[in-house]
Amino acid sequence: MKRSGWFRLPITAVPLFAILSFLSCRAALRHSFSSVSPTADAWRLYNASLLHLASTDPSESMVSGDVDALLAGKFPASAHSTVAAWRSSTAAAQRGNRNSSVEVRSDYAIFSELRKSLSNWWCNRKFPLEIMPELVELVKRPLDLHAGGPDSNHRYNTCAVVGNSGILLNSDHGNLIDGHDLVIRLNNALTNGYHRYVGSKTGLSFINSNILHLCARRSGCFCHPYGDTVPIIIYICQAAHFLDYTICNASHKAPLLVTDIRFDMLCTRIVKHYSLKRFAEMTGKPPEDWPKYHDEKMFHYSSGMQAVMLALGICDQVSVFGFGKSTNARHHYHTNQNNELDLHDYEAEYALYRDLMQRPEAVPLLQNFGFKVPPLVFYR
Numbered sequence: 001m002k003r004s005g006w007f008r009l010p011i012t013a014v015p016l017f018a019i020l021s022f023l024s025c026r027a028a029l030r031h032s033f034s035s036v037s038p039t040a041d042a043w044r045l046y047n048a049s050l051l052h053l054a055s056t057d058p059s060e061s062m063v064s065g066d067v068d069a070l071l072a073g074k075f076p077a078s079a080h081s082t083v084a085a086w087r088s089s090t091a092a093a094q095r096g097n098r099n100s101s102v103e104v105r106s107d108y109a110i111f112s113e114l115r116k117s118l119s120n121w122w123c124n125r126k127f128p129l130e131i132m133p134e135l136v137e138l139v140k141r142p143l144d145l146h147a148g149g150p151d152s153n154h155r156y157n158t159c160a161v162v163g164n165s166g167i168l169l170n171s172d173h174g175n176l177i178d179g180h181d182l183v184i185r186l187n188n189a190l191t192n193g194y195h196r197y198v199g200s201k202t203g204l205s206f207i208n209s210n211i212l213h214l215c216a217r218r219s220g221c222f223c224h225p226y227g228d229t230v231p232i233i234i235y236i237c238q239a240a241h242f243l244d245y246t247i248c249n250a251s252h253k254a255p256l257l258v259t260d261i262r263f264d265m266l267c268t269r270i271v272k273h274y275s276l277k278r279f280a281e282m283t284g285k286p287p288e289d290w291p292k293y294h295d296e297k298m299f300h301y302s303s304g305m306q307a308v309m310l311a312l313g314i315c316d317q318v319s320v321f322g323f324g325k326s327t328n329a330r331h332h333y334h335t336n337q338n339n340e341l342d343l344h345d346y347e348a349e350y351a352l353y354r355d356l357m358q359r360p361e362a363v364p365l366l367q368n369f370g371f372k373v374p375p376l377v378f379y380r
Helices: 016-024 026-030 040-054 060-071 078-096 107-126 132-146 166-170 174-178 209-215 241-249 261-283 287-292 303-314 346-358
Strands: 156-162 182-186 204-208 232-235 256-258 315-321 376-379
Touching: 040 261, 040 287, 060 107, 078 241, 107 241, 107 261, 132 256, 132 303, 156 174, 156 303, 174 315, 182 303, 204 209, 204 303, 209 232, 209 241, 232 303, 241 256, 261 287, 261 303, 261 346, 303 315, 303 346, 346 376
Parallel strands: 156 182, 156 315, 182 204, 204 232, 232 256, 315 376
Antiparallel strands: none
16 A cells, blocks of 8 residues: 655665675676576675665655654644544544443543654664564564463464455365464455355454544444454554544554554565565666666555564464465455556565565575564465
């Protein structure tokens, strides 16, 4: 889904001698299929250059301005409908519960909480991206406490990430999906009427904040196709959506979590790295030319990619269903959408998945932080 900007940490520039060495061997690197194999040192320099390019964020200043405006109490026009819906829902709750002790939160309380959660989220971008080992504490622990389970730092044994591809309708994976300890579904995809193919169990709903923004306009911020006791985790597409999160969080029975900005940054850099690498290999052009053919402000990883990365951080074994495409299948199994979104580079993400399964040591950044990728299987 569209994201208003990228987030990055300032990093030390690649040393000059490394850049010069990289330029000297670029021709060989661009043609990876040639008879001349670049040296290991050349590949390291090449990957370092790709990571440097992947860390650039042309819209960070714009996002920073959006955050500063929100912290100062200045809201965009898109927030007005959210506030109006919340006030209407609050008034209705007051009228219907005159003799009860229902807590009705004031504007001041909501906006104060908004500033606190937004500030904490934004400040986390200053810390190193060593986020994968922290996902159990940040995500699984709240889910365990909500379910009344023991408070432990153990990962789930098995997890299923269920995508929305139309290829799901080609196989009867429903029972197999439901057999996993945790089932993660994406962007409120329907299950009713599709249980044979996608299962019926849901332990975590993974959505982008554009969807939550639509939910926030509904009475009671209804966003629960799987039931109001199913936890939801969102990634933020626009800083202004923290208003939607704050309002909805006040009424949710189950945990409503926001992905750590370091996790968002990590996913961004990994996918952009693969997109840069694929661009150079497919076109023979230098990776520095990538922005000429991609809108950097629109380019973004898919919800599915981040859900897979989340599962890798909280599960010992991960199974993935409903990813990929086919000429005889719709883009989404539950809609009539047939075309992919231009803001995602799905082929780059597929290359990432292949590396995660076959040679996880090749995935950038993960090994740098000492994270061990658990077994990963994709079902067609």
